[in-house]
Amino acid sequence: MFVLAEEINEELSDIKLEYENLRSQLCKLENLLCKENGGEFGLSTRLQLQASKLFNTDQFSDVQVILKGGNHIKAHKMILAASGDDWGVEQFDHVDMLDLTDLRYDVGYALMKWVYTDDFGGYSVQLDDNFFIEMMQAAKVCKLKALHIRCQKALSTMVNNETCERFLKLSEEFDAKILKENCEKLLGKKTVINLPRMESQFERQVTKDTEQI
Amino acid sequence: MFVLAEEINEELSDIKLEYENLRSQLCKLENLLCKENGGEFGLSTRLQLQASKLFNTDQFSDVQVILKGGNHIKAHKMILAASGDDWGVEQFDHVDMLDLTDLRYDVGYALMKWVYTDDFGGYSVQLDDNFFIEMMQAAKVCKLKALHIRCQKALSTMVNNETCERFLKLSEEFDAKILKENCEKLLGKKTVINLPRMESQFERQVTKDTEQI
Incomplete structure (x- = not known):
């Protein structure tokens, strides 16, 4: 039971890391998109x-x-x-x-x-x-x-x-x-x-x- | 023979008119395109x-x-x-x-x-x-x-x-x-x-x- 909990915990950590990476990527892309294609509110x-x-x-x-x-x-x-x-x-x-x-x-x-x-x-x-x-x-x-x-x-x-x-x-x-x-x-x-x-x-x-x- | 020449002439006139319309359309589109999507040289x-x-x-x-x-x-x-x-x-x-x-x-x-x-x-x-x-x-x-x-x-x-x-x-x-x-x-x-x-x-x-x- 203890081993299982440890495994789950490890998996959770991995998922959290993956999630954080995705979110970081999303933030970068959002910034790029705003810059490249600002639409109605873009600089151009x-x-x-x-x-x-x-x-x-x-x-x-x-x-x-x-x-x-x-x-x-x-x-x-x-x-x-x-x-x-x-x-x-x-x-x-x-x-x-x-x-x-x-x-x-x-x-x-x-x-x-x-x-x-x-x-x-x-x-x-x-x-x-x-x-x-x-x-x-x-x-x-x-x-x-x-x-x-x-x-x-x-x-x-x-x-x-x-x-x-x-x-x-x-x-x-x-x-x-x-x-x-x-x-x-x-x-x-x-x-x-x-x-x-x-x-x-x-x-x-x-x-x-x-x-x- | 004379009738044939007349027919061809008529057809030629039609084609010329069609051609002129197309060219006029092309000119309009070229202008629009330059305005909307000026690329490297566009105003934006x-x-x-x-x-x-x-x-x-x-x-x-x-x-x-x-x-x-x-x-x-x-x-x-x-x-x-x-x-x-x-x-x-x-x-x-x-x-x-x-x-x-x-x-x-x-x-x-x-x-x-x-x-x-x-x-x-x-x-x-x-x-x-x-x-x-x-x-x-x-x-x-x-x-x-x-x-x-x-x-x-x-x-x-x-x-x-x-x-x-x-x-x-x-x-x-x-x-x-x-x-x-x-x-x-x-x-x-x-x-x-x-x-x-x-x-x-x-x-x-x-x-x-x-x-x-």
Whole structure:
């Protein structure tokens, strides 16, 4: 009887140890999961919401972005710097104004929208090839790598028999490797469907956003 | 022969239209995908990297956080505000100093690390129940909802026969519903494994991070 109790006790100790290990593992995983995939309350969601909320607001604003026509956007260097810390100016950290008046107004505005929201302002701009070409040029000048790639991906969906040659030329001018690859892929095919220049499915529409500034 | 050519022509028109629709759809999806799942170059990744890079640096810093013992951290209101825009002070937007000297030093430091990285500084702190209880208290005082939830989830993995009653009491004190639910779940069970207070698997270790400030 005594031996049995001792055996049971030993087994209990083992189980307790195993249980403790499992719980410790659970705690570690819980922490990892919270970090990697924070969902509604994760850091990336919190920061994205914050950036989107701060677009063109006074709160924490420390730099003005001037657009064509003299319109300006109240901006935040920290958010701008998340996309690029050069912006085509010397000493980005110390400027209090960024001049984007070389860009078409809708392109400059959409560029700022992209910086704050990863989107170009929805239906407020016509997302056609000309838009993305101008945007790619802006991305090159301001040294915004993520935007440069984004524009190439968008243009790559518009490569056809008619646009191909022009896009290929542009891809060399703007050092756009992804676009170049996609143009060359089309050129490599024997049969090419001949289509007119792609018309965007988006209608130009003045949004509240545009009216605000 | 003429009729055949006409038929083929009609078919070609149909195919062209279909092709155009597909391409338009592709362009839309490409844009959506870039926005929703930007990967390496998406906004959320860009912002997270930026926040992590800015922890305790002068760049763009506009507020000092004072920790117990007089140590301070160079902070950024915009990043702090992503986790909460109250921080237990009046007019958070206009303060240039946040006093966290009421918190244990390691708790205050880990809190700041969490704000910038969604993590508590890895092995620099002992992630045991006392740590998460103090952190939950801090989250309540500073009104940091995401941190409050995070601490409850961590503590929920540590609920056992010995901690249960204490955690349940704390959960009421700190309005911690998730923790409360988990304690009540355990109390509802008939068999409860009796274990000593959980010892953390993390060793206390002074990291470079801590030495820097």
